[in-house]
Amino acid sequence: MRFPRFQLSIVLLLFVQAGSTLAFAACSSSTNAKALHLSSVCANGRTIALTFDDGPAPPYSALILSILQSHDVPATFFVEGQATDAHTDMVRAEVDAGMAVGNHSWSHSDQLPTASSDVFALDTQIAAQAIERAAGYAPALYRAPYGHTSDSMLRGLRELGYVSIGWDVDSRDWTDDSVDQIVQNVLGAAHPGAIVLMHDGGLGGGNPDRMKTIEALPRIIDGLKRAGYTFATIPEATGASQEQTSSHLEELRCSAS
Numbered sequence: 001m002r003f004p005r006f007q008l009s010i011v012l013l014l015f016v017q018a019g020s021t022l023a024f025a026a027c028s029s030s031t032n033a034k035a036l037h038l039s040s041v042c043a044n045g046r047t048i049a050l051t052f053d054d055g056p057a058p059p060y061s062a063l064i065l066s067i068l069q070s071h072d073v074p075a076t077f078f079v080e081g082q083a084t085d086a087h088t089d090m091v092r093a094e095v096d097a098g099m100a101v102g103n104h105s106w107s108h109s110d111q112l113p114t115a116s117s118d119v120f121a122l123d124t125q126i127a128a129q130a131i132e133r134a135a136g137y138a139p140a141l142y143r144a145p146y147g148h149t150s151d152s153m154l155r156g157l158r159e160l161g162y163v164s165i166g167w168d169v170d171s172r173d174w175t176d177d178s179v180d181q182i183v184q185n186v187l188g189a190a191h192p193g194a195i196v197l198m199h200d201g202g203l204g205g206g207n208p209d210r211m212k213t214i215e216a217l218p219r220i221i222d223g224l225k226r227a228g229y230t231f232a233t234i235p236e237a238t239g240a241s242q243e244q245t246s247s248h249l250e251e252l253r254c255s256a257s
């Protein structure tokens, strides 16, 4: 289903905020099976996975991508559908650079955990369409806005073919923490298999200025490398497919929740 994009934002906002139960054209849940939710990845060796939420957002996303490339560090970007539609070239550049891209919703609404299954599916699928236009594939990874999931969301994600990705190390780059503290938040909590939460955009709330993240990132990478860590995207570290396939849910090399 396709809407003019400005109308789509309004439609989704109204439906999500109202918790609409309208039987929209998206599929309804017919199973109680829930999507796998991972907050860490395989701890083989000292693998660690950096993740960036809420982009693409100029100029921060390009600066972060440049830092990652100059340090030869793969990472995973959980992009928002609306931002992706506005900055398709940036998402394309992330994919071309070997980064993984996941779905971080269209609306970034905090109401998604309690939205009807149809509204949640619509929000997810519209974002997936935007990401597919930019990245060339529909992603198989989903990160819930604010990290807030619910049983109904996880059932919907399973039905739509997603793995849900959380984190277990929060850089807290979205708070008033200093650059020094952000670096310490990651280095002090790092462990083999960790998924690290950072941000390259600002729609998710808090301070939208990501310059502290950009200052902290080289120090975080250097510190982790000195501690013997190697970096991987979420698909590389778990065996999950980057894109939607029929059987990727059963192909994960390891899992945790």
Ligand SMILES: [Zn+2]
Binding pocket: 053, 054, 104, 108, 144, 145, 146, 203, 204
């Ligand atoms: Zn977010």
